[in-house]
Amino acid sequence: MKKSILVFLSLVTFLYSISPSLSLAAENEETFVNEEAIVEDVIETTGVDVSDVDLNAYEEDFDFLTDDPVFLQLEEHVVLTNQDVVIQEDSVQGQWVPIAAAAIRLLTSKVGRKGMEKGWALARPYVQKALDAPSTYILEGAGGGGRIIQVRLKKGGSVVFRLDYFPIKTGGDNVLHYHVPPNLKTHHKVF
Template sequence: MQTISSSLTKVSSSDVELNTYEEDFDFLANDPVFLQLEEHVVLTDQDVVIQEDAVQGQWVPIAAAAIRLLTSKVGREGMKKGWALARPYVQKALDAPKTYILEGAAGGGRIIQVRLRKTGAVVFRLDYFRIKAGGNPVLHYHIPPNINDHHLVF
């Protein structure tokens, strides 16, 4: 599962141990909003995958694993800060699914993204990826009015 997750996120999983995730990231694993986010991402991906090929539906937990992979790379303290920023946006998207689109991990190191359903405009995105060419990945977020600006989490 880690190999497939890293192909989705474009982040190496070679130094990540997801078997202890619940212990290492208990503040996430016990947060009802994070659990809803994972469930939402899994169910959303399952709907898309099942329409394309019903046999692939069994691989849908990869979507949740991708979020866990990226949060593991960021580390406990980094993700505490990142989740503190993301949680209100995620909660808003979960509470108003007709207004917002909630997306999980994807290429470019995206961990979480919230967009307006009507326009597709990004309201919030939490990333773990390089900001400068050749640099190391860093935890950062994007918000309007300039979604291209990188705001460092720490």
């Protein structure tokens, strides 16, 4: 699977590099617009303000995630499941691969290292289970209500695990918490 992504990335890079109509200034402007659009999309989709997050040091600050093969598979899964939508919206020109996984990185950055160490320790077994049994589970990334990660059953769609960064009480501060059956309305604080 990783080889196919690398091949596809190479193809995208090649096509992007041979496009005669693109200048360096247009490339920089497009990347800026895409980054801004990503942040706006995450804010709109999740309800969490991530405008103050800088992802430049993400791999260093969150090395426990970026070095974890399960997290990398999660990102790869999100990229592949969102591939068609993102390509249609942003075209092949631009940063479509990072865009698909950027929402998870933006939200985890907002939570902070200490919170995500605890949150990932809870989420990882569920994510691994979903990755190992794709015919049984649906694995989803960032979404409404501050959702960072969600695992659902394919049959019936019921939630097995959801990690959120959102207020528990209306008007309160965002809190890292999770939901598990039997009562998905219960908010279990992580941090």
